[in-house]
Amino acid sequence: MKGNGMREIIDRPSPNFDERKLPVSMIVVHYTETKTCEQALRILCDPAAEKRVSSHWVVDRDGTVYRLVDESKRAWHAGRSFWDGIEDCNSASIGIELVNDGTEAYPEPQIAALVALCSGIKSRHAIRHIVGHSDIAPGRKRDPGPLFPWERLGCRRVSVNI
Ligand SMILES: [Zn+2]
Incomplete structure (x- = not known):
């Protein structure tokens, strides 16, 4: 799975998951709030954290x-x-974490890869909404933040025709 704006896919399996109870209908976009990608991967793959998380x-x-x-x-x-x-x-979503400390602009290669990733996800699932974490947890979450270029995904809070 190369090309289409995606640089490379690397498997970094996380033990933090369980079974879905709903069909996939949405994509949730996040930022990691970390300085480095490795910090984010460590958190998202940590089976011993007090609050286990993943994407x-x-x-x-x-x-x-x-x-x-x-x-x-x-x-x-x-x-x-x-x-x-x-x-x-x-249960109903695919979670995507963008490496971003929460204050920085999103570089073009990262957004191009995200757009390609989302179009692949849309080909695999009946996606109806692409939303930010802040949309589904308002007041509690701010990501992906005001610098995220929503227009590049061509949709937000609307049905996506596949
Ligand atoms: Zn988030």
């Missing part, structure tokens, strides 16, 4: 894509959240 995908600043959790499984990225009648957003 399906991590996209580094240079466009390198890491696969942590199989898309058929339920990753743990949304936390307490609500969207479109769904309370268990983890």
Whole structure:
């Protein structure tokens, strides 16, 4: 799976997942709030953390894509959240973490890789919404933040025709 704006996919399996209880209908975009990609990968793959977390995908600043959790499984990225009648957003979503400390602009290679990744996800699942963590957990979460270029994904909070 190379090309289409994606630089490379690296498997970095996380033990932090369980079974889905709902079909996949949404993509949730996050930022990692870390300085480095390695810090984020360590947190998202840590089985011993007090609060175990994960995402399906991590996209580094240079466009390198890491696969942590199989898309058929339920990753743990949304936390307490609500969207479109769904309370268990983890069960209904694919989670993507963008390496970003929360204050910086998103580099073009990273956004190009994200766009390619999302189009692949849309080809595999009936995605109805692409939202930010801050959309599904307002007041609690700020990511992916005001610098995230939503227009590049061509949609937000709207149905996506596949
Ligand atoms: Zn988040």
